[in-house]
Amino acid sequence: xxxxxxxxxxxxxxxxxxxxxxxxxxxxxxxxxxxxxxxxxxxxxxxxxxxxxxxxxxxxxxxxxxxxxxxxxxxxxxxxxxxxxxxxxxxxxxxxxxxxxxxxxxxxxxxxxxxxxxxxxxxxxxxxxxxxxxxxxxxx
Ligand code: V0V
Ligand code: CO
Numbered sequence: 001x002x003x004x005x006x007x008x009x010x011x012x013x014x015x016x017x018x019x020x021x022x023x024x025x026x027x028x029x030x031x032x033x034x035x036x037x038x039x040x041x042x043x044x045x046x047x048x049x050x051x052x053x054x055x056x057x058x059x060x061x062x063x064x065x066x067x068x069x070x071x072x073x074x075x076x077x078x079x080x081x082x083x084x085x086x087x088x089x090x091x092x093x094x095x096x097x098x099x100x101x102x103x104x105x106x107x108x109x110x111x112x113x114x115x116x117x118x119x120x121x122x123x124x125x126x127x128x129x130x131x132x133x134x135x136x137x138x139x140x
Contacts, residue, residue, distance in 0.1 A: 004087040006054060006117075006133075011073050028047060028058065034114055036113075044060045045058075045115060061082060107120040117136060
């Protein structure tokens with residue numbers, strides 16, 4: 001299956017503080033910011049690279065509430081890597097192919113993601129302990 005790394009999601013207590021840290025350390029540019037109520041996050045995308053099939057990013061995530069996925073993660077594990085997102089050409093097709101292999105899909109259908117992408121999550125327990133996101137980037 002064609003895949004690339006679209007982004008690494010990092011759980012943060014303070015989004016602005018971590019934007020300052022990552023942009024200073026690695027000279028990354030913030031290319032998008034969004035509040036995603038459905039996912040319970042306030043997030044920022046910092047560009048690592050551009051490519052024809054879609055770029056790659058660090059995604060910094062601050063929870064909107066303690067009972068959201070990122071809020072619970074922070075309470076349990078503290079700040080750090082929260083998920084890895086694979087870029088795929090067609091998220092619905094990737095969901096069905098991976099679902100057929102017995103991996104639990106956390107979404108029945110694709111959801112709205114950062115920068116108008118379409119996203120779906122796979123259960124971490126079925127992917128070696130890694131919360132995995134599938135991303136179909138918006139057409140540019
Ligand atoms: C939980 N677990 C993880 C994990 N979160 N393992 C690895 N990475 C993570 N991030 C483990 C946890 O330690 C438990 O293992 C087990 O999975 C079940 O977790 P839980 O605490 O009982 O359950 P919840 O209620 O915390 O749910 C966990 C899941 C939930 C993964 C099901 O967080 C979820 O549905 N996430 C998908 C949505 C999401 O994360 N959205 C925020 C990013 P033990 O202790 O039983 O061994 S939004 C985003 O990326 C956007 C918008 C974008 O990219 O555009
Ligand atoms: Co993400």
